[in-house]
Amino acid sequence: MKLNARWIEESHDELCLRCEERKGGRFLIVDLPNRKYAAFCEDCLRV
DSSP: OOOOEEEEEEEEEEEOTTTOOEEEEEEEEEEETTTEEEEEEHHHHOO
């Protein structure tokens, strides 16, 4: 299965799936089946 992903800038609440915090900022949005998505904040994706 191929997943699509894109970066967004969110000025208000978005829930990061990894750190489970609600915050604003840059998020990687991964489109999932059934019109759902997963959001990961930029801080969690830094190496």
